[in-house]
Amino acid sequence: MTTLVTGGAGYIGSHAVYALLDRGSPVVVLDNLSTGIRAQVGEVAAFVQGDVADRALLKRTILDYGVNAVIHFAGSIVVPESVADPIGYYENNVSKSRELIAACLETGVKRFIFSSTAAVYAEDAVQPLEEGARKVPISPYARSKLMTEWMLEDVSRVHDFRYHILRYFNVAGADPKGRTGQSHPVATHLMKRAAMVALGRLPHLDIFGTDYPTPDGTGVRDYIHVSDLAAAHLLALDALEAGAPSTVYNCGYGRGFSVREVAKGVERVIGHALPVREGPRRLGDPPVLISDPSRIKMALGWKPRYDDIDTIIRSAIDWERRFNA
Ligand code: UFG
Numbered sequence: 017m018t019t020l021v022t023g024g025a026g027y028i029g030s031h032a033v034y035a036l037l038d039r040g041s042p043v044v045v046l047d048n049l050s051t052g053i054r055a056q057v058g059e060v061a062a063f064v065q066g067d068v069a070d071r072a073l074l075k076r077t078i079l080d081y082g083v084n085a086v087i088h089f090a091g092s093i094v095v096p097e098s099v100a101d102p103i104g105y106y107e108n109n110v111s112k113s114r115e116l117i118a119a120c121l122e123t124g125v126k127r128f129i130f131s132s133t134a135a136v137y138a139e140d141a142v143q144p145l146e147e148g149a150r151k152v153p154i155s156p157y158a159r160s161k162l163m164t165e166w167m168l169e170d171v172s173r174v175h176d177f178r179y180h181i182l183r184y185f186n187v188a189g190a191d192p193k194g195r196t197g198q199s200h201p202v203a204t205h206l207m208k209r210a211a212m213v214a215l216g217r218l219p220h221l222d223i224f225g226t227d228y229p230t231p232d233g234t235g236v237r238d239y240i241h242v243s244d245l246a247a248a249h250l251l252a253l254d255a256l257e258a259g260a261p262s263t264v265y266n267c268g269y270g271r272g273f274s275v276r277e278v279a280k281g282v283e284r285v286i287g288h289a290l291p292v293r294e295g296p297r298r299l300g301d302p303p304v305l306i307s308d309p310s311r312i313k314m315a316l317g318w319k320p321r322y323d324d325i326d327t328i329i330r331s332a333i334d335w336e337r338r339f340n341a
Contacts, residue, residue: 018042018081019253020125022068022116023089024061025052028131028187030196031246032087033057039250044081046074047090056196068112074119085127085256086120087249088113091160094204095135095300098157109160114167121175127256128168128179129249134238134268134305136162136183144238144308147183147264154300165264178262180252185238185268185307187245189328190335197242197335206275207239207329210282211336213290221282221290223275225297228304234275236304238268241322241331251316265316268307269323281325285333 019036023029024045029052036043037060044062047054057063062081066073068090077083091109092098098105113130120128134145135158141149153159168179188207190197198208203218212218226233248267273281282290312318322328 018044018083020044020046020078020081020083020086021089022046022086023052023091025049025054025056026089027198027200028184028242028245029087029089030056031191031242032089032249033061034191034193034195035243035246035250037061042081044077044083046077051200053199056199058195068116071115071119074116075123078119078123078125083123083125085129085253086116086125087129087253088116089131091131093157094202095155095157098155098160102156105156105160106163109157110163110167113164117167117171121171121177126177127253128177129252129256130164130168130179130181132161132165132181132183132264133158134183134185134266134307136165139302143304144270144306145266146308147266147311168262172262178256178260180256180260180262181264182245182248182252182267183264184245185240185266185305187242188239189241189243189322189331192243192322192331194334194338197339198332199339206237206278207332208336210278210290210329211332214282214286214333215336215340217336217340219291220293221279223279223292223294224301226294228297230274230303232274232276235301236272236274236306238270238272238306239278239325239328240268241320241328244320244322247321248312248316248318251318255316260315263315265312266307266309267312268309269320270307270309272304272306273325278325278329281329282333285326285329
């Protein structure tokens, strides 16, 4: 009864690995370390360095470790990078997922959890977003995620194979026990950059756009603590184990904070002013992204533990301090 976690040395994957280990569930991590960091999961879990595209290695790993479920985090996640390199994104996020799903079918693995994104929804869809909201992914990144969603849907129709797709909103914060956090050297996400500014590692926080149709003119997002997201994966796994049908779940808290509100939160946490610089909108950023998490709460009994913006900010700063120490 082992779970294979692809991308388990990455940010969200490593939190899921610790969550599984904390409750005594056996795990094997598969990561090619292209962006993941081996030390992120330490020596605590079985680790296979390799690529999801390597079907022979996948099948060997599944059989050697007695894998009966897969949580698939591995993939590329930077939206502007996907615009510049669509082929690379379809390769990493679609072709390689296809290999992994094929390996599951060939070895009899019947349970699959997939990391998708709120970026699949249409920009003008009604907020908060329900899972059935209209989908119009704009970037190759978001399209590659939706394509893999479709692949799972098609496969589960004709094979004894069930999935839960989790569509993440804005994932932030770090493990409350300080074991892992956002370690990717390329810092584009608001929370990571805000933590870097708080610690003096960046001179100021850029506010990308102050003329959005939002209460204070800045972009609004549904920030979810990464440990609550990891917990959602465990619940999804258990539900599949118990025979739940394939489905899709939004993962967010159902409320939004603007960029200015996040900056204010950082000031509350650090106790002094945060240098900010107002600038133009970033290309492709929607004004508001807020989830309706009713389905996951109802169906899986998901109860967030860290739904507090100051807690999220504090844990992001704590990790940033530790990571660079
Ligand atoms: N922002 C700033 N300054 C920064 C960084 C971000 O003002 O230095 C703003 C953005 O414009 C946006 C908000 O903060 O309004 C959040 O931006 P992030 O970069 O943290 O996150 P995104 O909402 O752009 O990205 C997330 C996920 C992606 C997903 C995307 C869909 O991380 O995986 O939502 O829009 F594709």
